[in-house]
Amino acid sequence: MDSSILIATILDWHSEIDRNLPWKYNSSPYKIWISEIILQQTQVVQGLRYYERFVDRYPTVHDLASSTESDLLKVWEGLGYNSRARYLHQSAKRIVDEFGGKFPVEYSDILSLKGVGDYTASAISAFAYEQPHVAVDSNVERWVSRYYGIASYKSSQSLKTEVKSILLPVVEKHESPAECNQAFIDFGALVCTAKQPKCIDCPLSQTCYGYAQSKTADYPLVKPKVPRKKRYFHYLVAVDNGHVVINKRLNKDIWQGMHEFPLYESDSLQDLTHQDLCRYFDINESTSIESIISYQQILTHRIIIGKFYLCKLKRGTVKIGQWMSVDQVKKIAVAGIVRLYLADNMFIFNDINKIENGK
DNA sequence: AATACGTGGGC
DNA sequence: TGCCCAAGTAT
Numbered sequence: 001m002d003s004s005i006l007i008a009t010i011l012d013w014h015s016e017i018d019r020n021l022p023w024k025y026n027s028s029p030y031k032i033w034i035s036e037i038i039l040q041q042t043q044v045v046q047g048l049r050y051y052e053r054f055v056d057r058y059p060t061v062h063d064l065a066s067s068t069e070s071d072l073l074k075v076w077e078g079l080g081y082n083s084r085a086r087y088l089h090q091s092a093k094r095i096v097d098e099f100g101g102k103f104p105v106e107y108s109d110i111l112s113l114k115g116v117g118d119y120t121a122s123a124i125s126a127f128a129y130e131q132p133h134v135a136v137d138s139n140v141e142r143w144v145s146r147y148y149g150i151a152s153y154k155s156s157q158s159l160k161t162e163v164k165s166i167l168l169p170v171v172e173k174h175e176s177p178a179e180c181n182q183a184f185i186d187f188g189a190l191v192c193t194a195k196q197p198k199c200i201d202c203p204l205s206q207t208c209y210g211y212a213q214s215k216t217a218d219y220p221l222v223k224p225k226v227p228r229k230k231r232y233f234h235y236l237v238a239v240d241n242g243h244v245v246i247n248k249r250l251n252k253d254i255w256q257g258m259h260e261f262p263l264y265e266s267d268s269l270q271d272l273t274h275q276d277l278c279r280y281f282d283i284n285e286s287t288s289i290e291s292i293i294s295y296q297q298i299l300t301h302r303i304i305i306g307k308f309y310l311c312k313l314k315r316g317t318v319k320i321g322q323w324m325s326v327d328q329v330k331k332i333a334v335a336g337i338v339r340l341y342l343a344d345n346m347f348i349f350n351d352i353n354k355i356e357n358g359k
Numbered sequence: 360a361a362t363a364c365g366t367g368g369g370c
Numbered sequence: 371t372g373c374c375c376a377a378g379t380a381t
Contacts, residue, residue, distance in 0.1 A: 080365025
């Protein structure tokens with residue numbers, strides 16, 4: 001089928017779709033930018049509430065720029081890939097400083113923002129400014145690769161280039177690049193889904209290569225995944241009268257900028273011995289460990305095993321971090337594995353006697 | 360080009 | 371339960 005007829009079919013299908021997403025129509029470039037960043041590698045249902053909270057808290061780029069990275073990470077907590085939040089703050093400051101607070105219009109300027117790659121720059125250009133760009137995300141490359149039987153790898157540059165070469169000429173001729181892109185994405189998200197595509201209801205099935213060959217599951221190609229490496233995080237949960245010792249993660253590593261307890265990382269599942277704890281955390285040998293609790297968190301490329309060693313220390317005698325109260329801890333963004341621990345163990349902030357009584 | 364970066368939902 | 375997937379980007 002000629003690609004222009006193909007696109008006309010999809011636009012026709014899309015004319016009866018209304019997903020009613022808050023960033024869809026008459027949104028500012030700023031809000032479209034926020035929505036696109038939040039939606040990177042994130043399902044719409046998962047990002048929706050974060051988007052609402054985010055624009056409520058930072059209605060303009062000025063509000064975002066004058067915020068702090070720590071505040072931003074707290075709003076972002078639980079969403080994942082938090083470098084997105086750090087880059088958002090960085091870019092907001094740049095927009096205020098270098099673009100006079102006005103969101104850039106030129107594709108090259110938009111692309112130059114940290115955290116904005118080709119997909120996001122294209123999406124903003126099309127949705128906010130009706131410029132002829134194609135935002136190729138996983139939805140779009142999936143249906144195009146299935147329809148034409150393009151044997152390229154998922155997310156590969158070659159597939160993106162191929163998809164663009166097919167769709168861009170059509171978008172350039174159409175009056176609304178925004179409408180085209182929304183239709184392309186929605187079609188992949190709602191009809192040509194990753195699992196169990198709705199070929200029965202698909203307006204393109206009769207001319208679809210993947211459907212004809214019963215090979216929709218084979219496109220696009222997927223590379224074998226590398227096994228996840230395990231990392232063992234040993235945390236000293238040092239408490240004293242409603243306070244606990246906290247550090248901020250500053251290295252270029254997972255959970256950068258987020259908070260945790262004093263950490264020692266090892267390469268084995270073995271519990272740290274009392275001697276190890278004394279050495280690594282500089283605590284007195286008479287300090288007793290109240291409990292050792294383990295949590296596990298599975299990430300895309302890692303499995304984090306967190307072990308939490310609870311003990312009582314005297315505030316002021318410890319230099320391995322900053323003492324914080326419950327209220328302070330509730331206001332900071334914490335690393336995922338620490339969040340798991342705290343969800344079950346908030347009793348550590350109760351007074352010492354209650355902990356001794358085992359409650 | 361390959362790898363790292365989070366988290367939650369679906370089956 | 372274990373595995374796949376998600377409106378990708380930076381290095």
